[in-house]
Amino acid sequence: MWPFDKDKKQSDHESFQLKKNAPKERNLDQSDTFECIADEENEKSDNVSDTISDGDDDEVILPPEPELDPPVYGITGGVSYWGFSQRGESHIKNGAPCQDRCVIDVVNSSPLIIAGIADGVGSCMLSHYGAATATRSAMDYLKKELIAYNGSLDDAYVGDLLRSAMMCAYEAVRKEAEELEQLEYSFQSTLTLAIYDGSTLFFSHAGDDGIVAILEDGTMDLATVRKKGEEASSVVPLQGLDWETRKSTNVSAFVMATDGVLDAFVGGEVEGNRIYYPFIEPAVTPGQLTDAKIKEIAEFYYQYMAGPEYRSKVTDDLTMIVVANQKKITAENLPKFDKDAWDKYSAEREAQIKSALYPENEPEKNRKKENSGTAYSEQETYRDVSSDNVDDAGDAGEILCDYCGEKVSLEKAKFCPYCGAELRLPFKNDHYDTASRYRDSYGEPYRDSYADSYQQTSTSQGKLQIPSITKRYPEPGRKGTGKKNPTKSSKKNDVYFSKGNSKKKSYKKYDYDFDEDRWWFDLDPVTFLLGVIIVAIVLIFVSFFFH
């Protein structure tokens, strides 16, 4: 037994009811033949009912899981149609049901075909119920209304009809959730509905399913807009109430598909939704005028999608419907496909993505500096002073006294307990900005000998770094300062100490106030006064002597 049994073709309301004798979802193992696969039933889906917990330990009895309708095919008024849903590889592996649903039906004897597809939202536990209810209720509504309608299919009527069908589906799902005392969220699904009269295609659409239309002039286009969120897994479902209802004219054939199929042969919006025609080419082959031929093509696609080649690339549930007006499709007006142009564009696009996402020749460390907001030159290096007998005291809250060289804790002492000198505390902002260091208060580059001679060398971790400016480094208690405990500061003589790993750009800034060109300003006032008096007396004596 195989799924394309003509006797199983959906007709009227039969397709909207649970079919106890219909083939169950199949475990699609490619090593099996198609027939074997069809005979392989999913034992799990034979359960009479499933139970789920609502979180309060109250078990709710659910109705039997909605079974997949068998594949459908046929021809009416010269318009061929076929379609099926398959459980995807990921759901087979997880033991999850197929969340896709599709329905095709014929209204009256005129070539008026209605079709609906839905894809349950993966993260919603009962979305397969929602997808089944949405398609069934919408298609029931469409068929009932169209049978009762005797007027022409003008835009206003069909537009209202499709919107009403979408609302009907929305309400049916909401009501089902309410009756089963489940969250409506659990039932979310996409839904796309189509009405085709052999030339004009009317459709209403919610989610990331899609319809590819082939027009009489041989062009093809993605008629729908994918309603997706920003992530690959996100979608705006039927319940998002973001529906679009439109029409395409002069349509000779169209393909409806859920994202498991659509995304495989239709590029993204950035690519202009370009369509890989070779995938649908056999489906729209002219001359499908008999059930046998249509069945052969439908089975070909069913097997291909059940096979390892397709399933190695797509693990989602799969739904595909193809409708073609055999009177309109001819060898002359079929789309022309340029494989070389396709491949060329693909290569360019791949290069563009790689270039944008993985820019080459961008050193990681440069990016790091930009991110941290600290700029410094790659050429700057630190002199290794591991032999300078200076310990890293930063983390421990200790500094070295400038006068006696003893290590002193900063926590309690303001003055060195060993020599009494005032301790010079590091600045609060210990991040070192080289750019500002090299500029004076007027914003001009700072070019004194100190700045020019500043050098940095690579360092080992945990060792305090000092710049190689020994010429200007004040010796503890150096004569000439005039004070043992200097307090004045000269910015020119700020010394920057690198703490720890130089890459971390964490610095302690120490200032000291010795300026050897202006040392006499630092003399004690009494000493200075005595000096002036002595000089004055000497000058007086000299003056008297010469007179």
Add this chain to the structure above:
Amino acid sequence: MPVQFTKDPLPTKNQGERHIPAVLLVDTSGSMSGAPIEELNRGLREFGNALQEDSLALGRAEVCIISFNSSVETEMGFRPAVDYEAPTLSASGLTSFNEAIQAGLDAIESRKKEYKDQGVSYYRPWLFVLTDGAPTDTGLEASAKSRLQDAIRNKKVTYMPMGIGDGADTRKLQEYYPDEAAAKPVLKADAKNFKEAFVWLSASISLISKSDPNTTSQVNLPPTPSMITVGI
């Protein structure tokens, strides 16, 4: 004439190739000195090796490593798994955990924008946080916590915190989940033996990268290694 495809039925390049971005926030504060930082470096290397073994993850996973101590640094920007190079980190300074959370979320937002600009679809980004202590930048805690909670709540990111050693404040790590979160898993490992966590992380990313994005929330992650415990 039998039905057949006249050309390759599907494009050679999978147009629907999805990326899975993962940001690793790793604590390199002074308390990680010694064995923990060596274990961290080993773990980062193991992580790369594990990724290399999975061809599909190799094409889809993208990793960014951000370290934090007194400051926060991007050790490695987003790179495809195939180009992953484990950095060698050293430990010193404080624990700017909150600043790192902000930096991690910034990196994710930035990457997502790049994906969108290029029309590349992606899985929900991962934010893996490894720390052995409590945050010291408490002034930034409220804003970082609020931002991360919003991101988790709105399904913008998968938060995966891991506490290393006894000093790790796992309760604090849990506070970064939204209050209403049903489960607030925090991984916990011994300070000298946690590199396996990175292998587990790699296996998890590989699993996600193979999953159907529409069923991502149903993916069962691989069991955590025996030395890693999960607190809820």
